[in-house]
Amino acid sequence: MQRFKCIVTYDGTHFAGYQVQPNKRTVQGELERALKKLHKGEDIRVTASGRTDAGVHARGQVIHFDSPLNIPLEKWEIALNSLLPDDVAVIGAARAAEDFHVRFDAKGKEYRYFVHLSSRRDPFKRHYAYQFPYALNIDSIKKAAAGLVGTHDFTSFCSAKTEVEDKVREIQEIEVVEEGDMLTFRFKGTGFLYNMVRILVGTLLEVGSGERDADSMPAIIEEKNRSAAGKTAPPQGLYLWKVFY
Amino acid sequence: MQRFKCIVTYDGTHFAGYQVQPNKRTVQGELERALKKLHKGEDIRVTASGRTDAGVHARGQVIHFDSPLNIPLEKWEIALNSLLPDDVAVIGAARAAEDFHVRFDAKGKEYRYFVHLSSRRDPFKRHYAYQFPYALNIDSIKKAAAGLVGTHDFTSFCSAKTEVEDKVREIQEIEVVEEGDMLTFRFKGTGFLYNMVRILVGTLLEVGSGERDADSMPAIIEEKNRSAAGKTAPPQGLYLWKVFY
Numbered sequence: 001m002q003r004f005k006c007i008v009t010y011d012g013t014h015f016a017g018y019q020v021q022p023n024k025r026t027v028q029g030e031l032e033r034a035l036k037k038l039h040k041g042e043d044i045r046v047t048a049s050g051r052t053d054a055g056v057h058a059r060g061q062v063i064h065f066d067s068p069l070n071i072p073l074e075k076w077e078i079a080l081n082s083l084l085p086d087d088v089a090v091i092g093a094a095r096a097a098e099d100f101h102v103r104f105d106a107k108g109k110e111y112r113y114f115v116h117l118s119s120r121r122d123p124f125k126r127h128y129a130y131q132f133p134y135a136l137n138i139d140s141i142k143k144a145a146a147g148l149v150g151t152h153d154f155t156s157f158c159s160a161k162t163e164v165e166d167k168v169r170e171i172q173e174i175e176v177v178e179e180g181d182m183l184t185f186r187f188k189g190t191g192f193l194y195n196m197v198r199i200l201v202g203t204l205l206e207v208g209s210g211e212r213d214a215d216s217m218p219a220i221i222e223e224k225n226r227s228a229a230g231k232t233a234p235p236q237g238l239y240l241w242k243v244f245y
Numbered sequence: 246m247q248r249f250k251c252i253v254t255y256d257g258t259h260f261a262g263y264q265v266q267p268n269k270r271t272v273q274g275e276l277e278r279a280l281k282k283l284h285k286g287e288d289i290r291v292t293a294s295g296r297t298d299a300g301v302h303a304r305g306q307v308i309h310f311d312s313p314l315n316i317p318l319e320k321w322e323i324a325l326n327s328l329l330p331d332d333v334a335v336i337g338a339a340r341a342a343e344d345f346h347v348r349f350d351a352k353g354k355e356y357r358y359f360v361h362l363s364s365r366r367d368p369f370k371r372h373y374a375y376q377f378p379y380a381l382n383i384d385s386i387k388k389a390a391a392g393l394v395g396t397h398d399f400t401s402f403c404s405a406k407t408e409v410e411d412k413v414r415e416i417q418e419i420e421v422v423e424e425g426d427m428l429t430f431r432f433k434g435t436g437f438l439y440n441m442v443r444i445l446v447g448t449l450l451e452v453g454s455g456e457r458d459a460d461s462m463p464a465i466i467e468e469k470n471r472s473a474a475g476k477t478a479p480p481q482g483l484y485l486w487k488v489f490y
């Protein structure tokens with residue numbers, strides 16, 4: 001058996017999320033279906049760096065799986081892509097050590113969130129950015145973002161539905177970039193809780209709209225209560241951009 | 246009655262084309278459905294600058310229609326967009342003279358065609374560009390394009406299915422722009438025949454691949470025979486970009 005590590009990109013629009021669910025179309029389901037075909041009916045289990053929700057995209061999701069097949073490395077990408085539907089693609093394959101684990105060995109992740117600053121709907125952006133029609137104070141957003149960087153208990157920024165107990169995470173960097181009518185948030189951290197990036201963005205947009213103070217982030221973190229933070233921004237603006245090892 | 250002229254943008258992916266067809270989802274069908282609602286059940290006929298095929302997009306389609314409604318001009322866009330599905334949007338409305346005709350009064354059109362130069366599938370571009378994995382000589386394409394500009398009988402570059410008799414059209418400009426992994430063709434002309442831009446692109450890509458000579462365009466035009474030109478490039482790369490009045 002050989003362990004393989006692949007980088008996977010997908011348009012999350014027509015998926016019920018990454019993780020396998022009965023009777024739903026999922027990214028994991030499509031990857032395992034393709035691997036099963038390649039292995040002539042044998043079930044191959046895929047492990048990912050983490051789940052993504054319905055409608056959330058990935059530019060650099062990473063997966064691992066074990067295979068007895070003796071296919072040259074450069075053929076893995078071609079073979080898998082020929083079996084995958086057109087909204088998911090493998091963009092890199094490598095051999096990995098047998099004890100490599102795509103989730104436990106991840107050193108950090110980058111997520112990006114795209115906000116389309118416009119009062120006008122754009123049919124070409126509807127699945128790929130969150131349309132936000134109200135005026136924003138970008139300087140306030142940047143100031144508030146600085147108050148989120150660091151190692152904190154992010155309970156306030158985590159869906160109450162989570163089962164994870166330890167909610168301490170480190171956000172290493174938040175970049176806020178305005179280019180034309182697109183506002184991009186780039187989050188780098190050691191790990192992110194369930195819905196964390198979307199709640200961070202929702203809260204920062206409330207700061208930008210003047211509904212919250214730019215210096216209120218430490219107090220929200222301190223409360224350790226989901227209701228202290230802002231709304232969860234919608235999924236279509238979110239991209240799992242890169243996983244660091 | 247007042248005649249209105251609107252600019253319309255749509256993602257053609259999930260439409261069976263612009264023009265109404267029985268039991269198919271079309272852009273015209275959605276526009277007329279929205280207008281009928283706005284007019285409390287009265288049928289309002291929409292006329293467009295031209296049709297687009299299934300999968301073809303528009304950034305600047307133009308339509309006209311007549312309405313007895315006394316809605317302030319700035320409210321038309323908002324009212325229609327609230328009734329339209331999210332893959333089609335009105336991005337401008339103006340009053341027009343009662344004898345204005347969106348097709349007959351058009352002085353020219355711009356189409357753009359996007360080619361994604363990559364051997365790798367990109368799930369985010371699959372509906373919005375034509376993935377082309379082979380090497381291209383861009384200078385040959387530019388040279389061939391120059392041989393297409395001017396007033397010609399474009400029978401060779403027109404679907405044999407057309408009913409139009411006069412196939413003389415003027416191409417005013419063809420720009421070929423390579424930026425990163427995206428090759429963009431910009432066509433400006435007085436008018437375009439059925440499938441003409443897609444056949445022009447298909448033929449120019451055959452020049453770029455070395456299957457045809459860069460100086461062979463005048464001979465293809467001369468033949469006045471569809472089979473003399475190249476393949477019809479697929480619809481998803483094509484955008485009706487602008488209509489000139």
